[in-house]
Amino acid sequence: MVKENKVLKLAGYVVLGVFAFCAIAPILYIISNSFMDPGEVQDAIGKCRFHIIPDSFTLIQYYEVFLRKPEFLLRFWNSIILTVPIILGQIVVSLLGAYAFGKIEFPYKNKIFFMFILLMMMPYQVTLVPVYIMLKKMNLVETYASVILPNVFSTFGVFLLTQFVKSIPDEQCQAAKVDGANHIKILLKVIVPQCKGAIASLAILCFIDNWNMIEQPLILLSDKEQPMSTFLSQINQTSPGLAFVSGVLFILPAILIFLKGEKALLEGVQHLDIK
Amino acid sequence: MKRKKIINIIIVAFISILLVCTYFSETIKNMLLPKVTVVNLKSGAIGDAFETQGIINYENTHKIYASSDWNIEEISAKVNQNVKKGDSLGKVDNNAITLEERQEEIQIMKLEDELKTLRNTPNADKNKIKEDEYELSTEKLKYQQIRKGLDENGNIISDIDGNIVSINSQGSSASANSAALFEIADSNTKFSVSFEIDSNDSEKFSIGQNINILINTDEKDNKQKQVSATISQKNYNSEKDTYALSAEIGDTLDLKSGDKVTISSVEETKRYDNVVPKSCLSEYGGLDYIFVVKEKDGALDTEEYVQKVQVQVTASDDTNCAIKAFEGGSIPQNYGIVMSTSKSIEDNSEVKLDTEN
Numbered sequence: 001m002v003k004e005n006k007v008l009k010l011a012g013y014v015v016l017g018v019f020a021f022c023a024i025a026p027i028l029y030i031i032s033n034s035f036m037d038p039g040e041v042q043d044a045i046g047k048c049r050f051h052i053i054p055d056s057f058t059l060i061q062y063y064e065v066f067l068r069k070p071e072f073l074l075r076f077w078n079s080i081i082l083t084v085p086i087i088l089g090q091i092v093v094s095l096l097g098a099y100a101f102g103k104i105e106f107p108y109k110n111k112i113f114f115m116f117i118l119l120m121m122m123p124y125q126v127t128l129v130p131v132y133i134m135l136k137k138m139n140l141v142e143t144y145a146s147v148i149l150p151n152v153f154s155t156f157g158v159f160l161l162t163q164f165v166k167s168i169p170d171e172q173c174q175a176a177k178v179d180g181a182n183h184i185k186i187l188l189k190v191i192v193p194q195c196k197g198a199i200a201s202l203a204i205l206c207f208i209d210n211w212n213m214i215e216q217p218l219i220l221l222s223d224k225e226q227p228m229s230t231f232l233s234q235i236n237q238t239s240p241g242l243a244f245v246s247g248v249l250f251i252l253p254a255i256l257i258f259l260k261g262e263k264a265l266l267e268g269v270q271h272l273d274i275k
Numbered sequence: 276m277k278r279k280k281i282i283n284i285i286i287v288a289f290i291s292i293l294l295v296c297t298y299f300s301e302t303i304k305n306m307l308l309p310k311v312t313v314v315n316l317k318s319g320a321i322g323d324a325f326e327t328q329g330i331i332n333y334e335n336t337h338k339i340y341a342s343s344d345w346n347i348e349e350i351s352a353k354v355n356q357n358v359k360k361g362d363s364l365g366k367v368d369n370n371a372i373t374l375e376e377r378q379e380e381i382q383i384m385k386l387e388d389e390l391k392t393l394r395n396t397p398n399a400d401k402n403k404i405k406e407d408e409y410e411l412s413t414e415k416l417k418y419q420q421i422r423k424g425l426d427e428n429g430n431i432i433s434d435i436d437g438n439i440v441s442i443n444s445q446g447s448s449a450s451a452n453s454a455a456l457f458e459i460a461d462s463n464t465k466f467s468v469s470f471e472i473d474s475n476d477s478e479k480f481s482i483g484q485n486i487n488i489l490i491n492t493d494e495k496d497n498k499q500k501q502v503s504a505t506i507s508q509k510n511y512n513s514e515k516d517t518y519a520l521s522a523e524i525g526d527t528l529d530l531k532s533g534d535k536v537t538i539s540s541v542e543e544t545k546r547y548d549n550v551v552p553k554s555c556l557s558e559y560g561g562l563d564y565i566f567v568v569k570e571k572d573g574a575l576d577t578e579e580y581v582q583k584v585q586v587q588v589t590a591s592d593d594t595n596c597a598i599k600a601f602e603g604g605s606i607p608q609n610y611g612i613v614m615s616t617s618k619s620i621e622d623n624s625e626v627k628l629d630t631e632n
Contacts, residue, residue, distance in 0.1 A: 066292070068307055068625075070300035077297060252289060259282050 038241035079227035094157030102165030120155040146220040164198040201268025308627040309618035313611025319550035329470030331534040338455035342423040369429025379418040386411040437461035489537040547597030566613040583622035
């Protein structure tokens with residue numbers, strides 16, 4: 001019986017190990033190839049070989065990207081220019097929406113909230129054409145604002161924060177109201193301090209979502225304003241070696257932000273789960 | 276706590292590196308790029324041929340002078356303008372000319388009256404009559420001269436078909452003694468070419484010798500026409516230790532004074548369309564290549580990069596070689612060709628043009 005359990009346990013480890021390898025192999029592949037000579041990378045790709053251990057360890061591709069090809073760095077900053085305002089805007093808009101849905105009574109509140117959830121289910125591609133036409137009429141196409149503005153209004157952010165706001169006891173808000181606080185004061189002094197974790201998890205999720213965006217920049221931005229996410233696909237075809245380094249640079253901020261806000265993110269997700 | 280600190284350090288370091296590299300990207304890139312000097316493809320000769328640059332001059336032009344003291348009001352003609360006989364070139368103060376004419380008319384009338392009186396006088400002094408007759412004819416000539424070159428409205432009139440090559444209007448007045456007001460090149464205008472040679476090459480050229488003049492007929496396509504000229508002057512300049520030569524061009528061509536031409540001691544048939552210094556050639560696997568510098572839009576600005584082009588060497592001497600495109604290929608025209616580079620380059624390498632030399 002004990003022996004049978006051990007065999008099952010081992011089989012479980014093997015299956016999990018295979019899954020873990022499948023999940024981590026692309027990242028390992030990117031990292032190891034970024035330290036190879038461009039010729040070695042080209043050779044391995046040409047021969048369709050899964051070459052993961054470098055013949056010789058070199059930083060030549062990092063040297064190329066950091067010192068000789070400023071377009072990589074400019075694309076990186078383009079990604080930052082697009083992502084940071086979206087995160088800040090989304091937090092502000094979502095907090096206001098969440099406060100309204102969570103703490104203010106108004107007609108058809110639940111129905112409107114239901115519509116919000118429905119909108120959340122809708123893929124972005126569905127609204128892409130009307131968004132493009134509206135932005136064109138506003139002369140915003142080929143500006144950073146064309147990507148930032150539509151993304152500031154996120155139904156997911158409102159939904160996520162509403163769950164947190166609802167969990168804050170109404171008595172606290174009423175007590176603040178008795179003390180003479182208006183809605184803005186209640187939001188800033190009562191709600192926000194208790195939603196820090198949720199705001200952090202929204203920021204992380206929002207960062208990952210917008211850091212990886214492809215469709216909006218491709219359609220709405222000119223070539224010079226394209227972020228790293230779209231540039232990676234272009235560079236893949238011409239300089240695969242440099243694409244690996246760019247890939248590492250591209251995933252590094254996401255990993256760092258996740259490590260930095262890991263706790264807040266887990267709290268946020270768990271809170272959603274409980275609700 | 277320690278983990279948090281490490282993550283913070285990594286984030287700060289990562290952003291700092293990216294910031295510094297981006298901010299100084301142009302400087303860093305310029306420091307690292309290979310600096311190249313370029314030359315342009317040009318036609319020329321290979322071997323012992325002697326070539327130098329010369330400047331075209333007019334040998335003779337038609338000149339228009341002020342026939343009396345003119346107060347010039349306006350110059351309407353411009354240099355390089357084609358004019359026809361009778362065209363107005365400018366305007367002078369017509370009142371001053373008319374006044375001068377009338378004064379002259381009065382003088383003539385006085386002389387005519389005096390002559391008439393003398394002739395009707397018995398035993399008149401014949402010498403005095405002759406003297407007055409002579410004076411009268413002189414005044415009549417003067418009268419005709421006043422409006423020479425002008426019409427009744429005071430316009431300066433061209434008396435020849437041709438092209439205005441110079442206008443010498445100094446201020447608002449011109450006298451009969453001053454330099455020609457207009458110089459016009461017509462179909463009879465001859466050209467000469469002046470050039471300078473080092474005293475070491477002086478033996479190659481002597482008075483009466485024929486030389487070949489290559490005139491660019493199409494700058495874009497690098498097309499040239501060859502004419503011959505005969506050396507007419509050879510003067511030694513002791514200060515510079517050079518010889519200044521002048522040669523008369525036989526053909527009347529569509530030339531302008533100041534045009535730069537190539538003077539060659541060989542026939543056009545022995546010349547080559549694409550001549551470059553030998554240092555432009557690179558050899559890989561027994562084949563010859565040149566690197567052509569092209570431009571493209573880059574992340575920061577326009578970027579220069581090189582394109583490797585396979586060529587065939589058709590002739591060469593110690594310094595230069597004539598090249599032609601390899602079978603099926605072509606040599607891109609109007610682009611610089613890399614003559615020297617500070618670092619090794621390959622096809623599509625980004626480069627920086629060395630503008631200091």
